[in-house]
């Protein structure tokens with residue numbers, strides 16, 4: 001298999017290469033102001049039908065009700081997060097959900113962590129030994145539907161007023177929380193993962209994380225939980241001694257960082273809603289005790305001139321397809337060990 005071209009080795013088959021992978025202090029309390037989230041954005045107008053090279057088509061829309069979008073842009077600026085309601089339609093979410101389920105099935109078939117370039121299936125053993133797939137990074141190298149979603153012009157409608165029209169992408173990631181599963185994410189700021197520092201400039205103003213809800217995100221299903229306005233303090237003294245994924249949220253961590261746990265909000269979303277949050281906003285999430293999956297499609301965009309890493313997503317407002325070779329994002333051994341391998 002040519003190095004790092006798409007797609008990855010079929011799940012379940014051994015990869016072509018067997019090479020091993022290379023690879024509190026107290027702060028003053030944050031002043032909290034709450035801003036209600038208007039909903040729903042029910043004026044979304046579908047305007048274009050795009051056919052993908054693989055013969056699949058997704059109805060593509062511009063976010064109509066620009067005032068509703070601009071309200072959320074203002075909310076994002078103010079409190080560090082926002083939810084834009086109803087950006088993707090029910091039919092689109094069904095198609096995207098099917099693509100996400102296909103990626104999940106690939107992860108289960110691999111049965112253990114698998115990497116091919118930036119594409120990474122995070123696979124763990126469940127209590128009974130069956131594989132659990134909480135996360136896959138960069139499925140867009142491998143899945144045409146998910147690739148088309150990350151380049152959808154609706155993202156630009158939300159992002160351009162904040163970070164412009166020349167954008168690279170640092171995160172392209174799927175999260176699953178199966179019904180009744182833990183799937184915890186400890187309190188954290190995404191800035192913790194934007195490394196190396198030298199590759200990122202003006203992080204708080206140049207980088208935006210987005211999450212597209214595929215299922216209902218409620219307190220019961222393990223919706224993200226956030227501390228409004230916490231981004232204003234910049235980097236906080238949050239515990240970084242454990243992995244975020246798989247560690248429960250602890251109120252003590254918040255108190256140690258000068259945050260009142262009473263300020264936490266649940267980021268409740270319906271399928272098709274998009275959340276945006278600042279890299280310094282403190283957030284986490286808990287277990288899914290609902291009777292349905294909780295799937296989230298995360299895409300993180302950065303103003304191109306402020307970042308030396310990442311795949312181009314939009315140049316001058318136009319989508320930029322992935323090139324023949326992946327570029328350096330987070331996987332530091334990309335060039336030394338680009339071949340498919342189990343980790």
Ligand SMILES: O=C(O)CCC(=O)C(=O)O
Nearest residue numbers: 175185223224284285296
């Ligand atoms: O999927 C979740 O609940 C947590 C997502 C998150 O915290 C993140 O991507 O930074």
